[in-house]
Amino acid sequence: LWLGIRRRFMPLPGEAGSAEPPPPADRYEQAVTSADDAADGLFADAERATRYAEFRVRESQMQNGIALARAREATAVSERDDLDRRWAALLAAHSLPPLKITESAQWLARREAFLQQFDTSRAKQQEARLCRTLAQDIRSRITGIHGVMNLPAPAAAERLSETLVRARGIAKRHAEQRTQRQLKATHRANADAALKHADAATSASGTQLDDWKRQWAQAMGTIRLAADASEEEATARLQQLSELAQAHGALDRSRNEQRNARIQIDDYQSRLVRAWQRVRDERLPADERSADVLAGELYRELIFTRARQEKKNTLSQQIDDDRQAVAEARQAADEAARIIDKLLAQADCQTIESLELIEQQSAQRTALAATVRETEARLVKSTALSLAEVLKQAEGQDPDAVAEALDRNSQENEQNAADVQQRHAAYLTARQTFDRMDGSAAAADAQQQTAQHAARISELGADYAASRIASAVLAQVIDTYQKRNQGPLIDQASKRFAAITAGRYTSVVVDYDEDKQILKATRADGERLSMEQLSTGRRDQLFLALRLAAIEGHLDNGEPLPVIVDDITIHFDDQAAAATFQVLADLSRRTQVLFLTHHEHLLDVAKASIAGTYRSHRLSS
Template sequence: MKLVRLLLQAFGPFTNKVVDFSTGSTNLHLIYGPNEAGKSSALRAMTDLRFGIPVRSSDVFVHAASDLSIGGVFLNQSGQRIGLVRRKGKGVTLARLNVETEQPDTSLAVEGALERELTGGLERSEFEAMFGLNHARLREGGKLLLAGEGDLGSALFEASAGTRGILALLAALDVDAKKLYSPHGRAQNAVMNEARRQLEEQRQAWRQAQTKPADWQALNRAHESARTALDEVTQALETLRRGENELTELRTVEPLLREHDRLVAELRSLAGIPDLAENAREERLKAEQALARAEQDRKEAEHELEQCATALAVLVLEPLLLQHADAIERLVSEASAAAHHRVEIQQQTVVIDRMTSTLEMRVGRIVLGREVDEILRAVPSDADRGLLDTHLAQVSRLGDRLQEYQQRADTLDEAMKLEVEAEPVLADQTVRQALATTIRHAQSLGDVIRQRADLDRQIRELEGQFALALSDLSTDSEQALRSAHPILDAQIAFTKQELSGVEDRQRAARDEYQLVGRDLDEQRLRHRQLAAEGEVVTADTLRLARVRRDDAWALIRQAYIERSQDTEQSGHRFDADRTLPDAFEAAEREADRQADLLRADAKRAAGFEECSMRIEQMEARRSELERQMDALAAQYGEVLARWGRQIGQAGLPDLAPETLHEWQGRRQDALQLAERMEALRTDRHRLLTQVAESASSIAEVLRTLGQSVDEKRVRDLQGLSSLIEQGLKWEKHTVQAEAEHSARARATKQQQVERDKLNRLLTETKAELERHLSALQEWQARLYLPANTTPEAVKARLTELDELVRHHSTSSEAQQRKAHLQAILDDLRKQGDRVAALLSESAPEDLDHFVDALRKRLLVARESAQARAVLIRDQTRAQEKKRLAELAQSAQEAICMQLCAVAGVPTIDQLPELEEAAARKREAQRNLSLLQDQLARASSRSEEELRTRLASRDAFTLESERDRCRAEIERREHEQASARQAEEQARRDLFAVDTSDRAAIAREAMESAAARYRSAIRPWARLRFAHTLLQEALNRFREQAQAPMVSAASSFFSLMTGGAYERLVTDESEDRPVLCAQRTGGTRIRIEEMSEGTADQLYLALRLAALELRRSSHPQMPLVLDDALITSDDERAANILRALAQFAENGQVMIFTHHRHLIDVAHSALGDQGFVSHTL
């Protein structure tokens, strides 16, 4: 259905937005929307209205998902207006809309037929593929055309269905099928090929795995024998190794037992030595060293005590100074600042004297004979000063503002006077409207010069093509073409079929005649070859010989036995050269001879007979074929004669049916060229008439407006643009004059409003200024100023009073500071007297000297007290050190006595020798224990058993026995290796014929390969079937749609390229037909030779042609283009717009763009009436 109105009630950024497609007289709509204006949302809305709003819609950023709503008013095939509204939700989301109120109408139902008419019976993806085209898909279509190298079938199919990559899809299907199966023997990577190869290999392995039971039993007995021999050798070898291990064990323990005996003897000799601790010597040495160190520490402590007592005796202390140290330090600290205070008191005295004289001088300047305090009482308070400052500021500000208002009023008065004098005179509005109408009508004609040139060029091209067509048709004029009466294609096809049938039968007869001739020559050659080998006897010749023999015998019976015939006469009749008996004998011999020859060479005889029979049959067939060819030649001549009479009656040239069919097609093309030429001439005449009328109308209006017009321009085609330009310039000048007039009127009005406002402001400002001046008059007497003093004088007096107050404040602060410092000095004197009393001394006369002396005495007293504390600390530490040394000395002496008691000696000097003997005893015991552990680890036998086995053996005997045992072991190991090798070989032979495992594995591998083969057959068959179906559909579509689609696309492509390409043609000179474009001069350009932009135009032309051919199946479906012209320059865009305008004559076309200049391009290419523009 055709969309008339799009109601964006709540969708994306839109709220109650209406796009009306019913305006204008054309179906070509150009929808412009700047960036972020909602162009993409409007595009989605047109599709969602027909097919439903998706669940995950991206247009919910303004309105809630449940509030999304799109409406539309459509025209059905009968021209009835139908309103529909779509909401977001589940279930049925489409409802009827009242076309008058544009509100949902629940009384109307949405029928299934109506919904099918809305969607065209398509899915969303099919609709977007067929009727939607954006820039990316346009570029992709052009690239696919270039990649397909002009393949006709894929180009037409992809453009018609809106699909992409048909050739790539076919190639992918073929590649996927070859991954499963490849017919080439070398392709073993395919699944089915590999499975088949593995199946054959495993089947062969399974067959080879079969064996006989007798063979298996023989090999099993051989393996058992070899295993028994290996076990015997292994058992003997184990016995020898056990003997070798025993000898090695005895050889190992023999020296250990000797060392055991030596250690036992040594321990018996040391039995009287006491068992001392292992660290007895270290403890003794440690006690002796500690005892010596304690004695040394005691002596050092006694020396330190003597030194501390001597130093304490010479120290001198002042306890009163240390007791009152804080008071002394405070006095010293404050006394250091007293000198600075005395200097500052003198400075403050000077300041006070200077400030007093300054105050008296400033008071005299203000009012003579007044005291300072009296003048200070006249100084306003902070609140009064704030009011005074406000009045002074307002007086100054209002005075400046009053002056500014007065200047502005004077300036406005002067400007209003000048505006009245410069008022322009405007033209008549009716004449202006007439000029605008004539200019718009002339502009709607477009570029008339180019149109005239295009029409002339097209007419010349068509005339050349028409002349060439007449030449190709061997016709002099168009009238001759029209006088001919074409024969129906059915009649041509019937005659062609009839002639073709006769020709086929003639061809078949000639071919058979030639084949029979070649076979006859071969049979004759074979017949001669068989005859050349010698006499040939056949069954027929033998039969004839036997018939002759039987005839002779019958004559003999008649002549000699029955006597019914004459002997001589019968013999002469049978054989003129012999008597009847001789002739019979000769006939009998001949029959017997041929019978013998036939038995001896029956094969050659049969071949000779067969060859003779075939020669006879072939000669008969050749005669029959000659008669048949003569009849077919007569029939062919009769058909040609009847065809000649038929085309003669129709006034057609004497041509064969096939050639006449092509001639009639070219005749129709030539007549179409003639019709197109006539239509172009009519268009050119109409264009010239419209141009002349427009030029005359514009010139007449310009003369009415008083403009000079060149008459040559009125009669000249190129003068229309000059007249339009002149009219536009006048209109622009008039618009500017009107704008200036309106601006002056608005300015005058604004100036008057401003002048009234200034008058009001002047009055208000003067009143406020008078109020503030009155307030200032009340302060003038208090400030000792005369009446009517200016605000500047008031400000100066206030400044003088501020200075007076500041100097008075400074003087007061100096007096206060002086009194404060004097109080500090008096307090310092009192502190000095108190400190002297605390020290039991008299009050000082010179405080500074007293303070310095106290500071030095306090420093000395503190140093003496600190030294006394250090000496007392050292004395205490020395006493503690002496005490600890005495305790340590007593403890170490006790340890030494304990060590002597343990060793059983009276003095400590005897301990070293005894400690050395005890160490030897401990070492012997430790070695004996280690030796016993070694014996236990070396042998599990007891000591007595080992001594028993070693009783009659020494080390040499043990070595000899072990060497003999090792030699026997080496010999047995060689035997074991040979036996193991024999057993391994027998076991491998037995395993090789044990088919239970190998056969099962091979059988399992066979089943696995067969399963893989069976599982791959169905996918491979589907892929091959899909490839075949798609290829067949591609071929059928090419055969059915080639002529109409290429013809329709030629018109669009010629418009899009501005006539650079006159039509599209097919080239069938190669294996596959390809699509080419023919330039104006007849040059053919293949698609892969085109630029990307031209390929894009070709793809768009094919899409338009496909939609044109399928319009009946989807009537009134709009073609929607989204920024499809984004990369086209203005000229190419204008050409494409012309092609779309032609397509829009029978259907609705909507072009969405965010480029504003495309509207200007459309205006210049199509005029105002050629399209309808909308703005989002």
């Protein structure tokens, strides 16, 4: 269906266009709806499996966290015991009393404080010696500086602090004098530079003034003024020239407008003459009517002609619509005839009456299938077993032998019921005799109820046996039906899943969890894993294989539709992505496949795996 639409409306270069008419919209909508329903069901299953898997992963993570905490606790206990052994060995090696680590902390703190005080005392002594040496050096240097400056040397009894104060005062005065000399030198240099700059500016200003006077004289000569005219005279003369230029421009525009109007009038009159000649097939009348009146008559005739043309177009469109409706009706009739012929060919019959008979048989088959499903549910409910266990119990059973066994059991049950009734009657007789001897009917009533319960149990046991056997027979029928109908889908999905996983998983199987059917993935070593045991990427690969198998099943039985996938390899590694591209390339031989992604590196993966079998298109943002 999709290929027919594409070939008709979007043919590829070099491809012949389709001669067949496009399919009706209801067929396309029906095909798209069925594909959407199948995809929605698969996505719902995938979401449920994903949520369950996340719960299981969280449970596994919590269990791993508990195990890790216990391992850390055991490691800490082991390290503590090892530390105690090492501490005891150290105490024994140093002939110390058996102290605990916490008790020795105080002794170690006092020892550390004593060592710190000892180190501090030694550091202070060393610092005092350095200070005395430094003071002697400073005193000798100050004495030398005083000698150079012709100042009295410090007295031997003078304290070092007094000597330093006097030396700082001398150094401060010397620094102030040096700073003043530097400032005066800077001021003098700045003054010299300013004087040079002023002389240069005066010379440049004189040159610019002479140049400006020369330009002013030239400008005044241009507007017919004296060279020494003032600024007001020049402004008034420029205003007069501007007004004169504006008046001249207005005159030129008026002349141009007059010429254009004359040209338009002449063109209008010539066009009116030509139009009158074409419409009336005569010369323009030379009467008192103006050109506007004659043009109005032509315009009214134009409106009338346009109205008639619109009516003609409307009638032509109605005729074309009627023809199109007739053609569509014929096309629909031909399409219905082709569909009937196709149905006749598929049903291998010749007439519509026989096709109706086949439809009735198909309806009967559907009703029988519903009956089978109802019986299956009833068997699961009545036996209190899963369908798999019922199938296992009925495996290898012959339906004819089962039917014969049912007949025999029925006969035996009838015989047993008759025997029970006879024995019950005998029991009642004996009980009546006993009651007459005892004089009370309570025991007889209890005995009668017991016998009734026993008879009821016998009847229910017979029904139970019949139900179990019937369940086994129906389970065998259901298994045959599943192998015939569900088998192709699972087989195709197994092939695709094995291809995508590079052989790590060999198949997909249907298993049972109590009375529910579930999917499991079979590994290469034969182990079966449920959905919650698979990783997110593996689950995506399995669901992709199921969807591809369903699509191929639809292609086998219906019109091909385009397959559109959006970033299905987001949880795949490059190897799985390459295998997925190969599977999609195989599918593209039967229908069009559109793969959407925003991952640039997938182009390299596709080029390495299926080069030459695809076309890449970059969509703008």
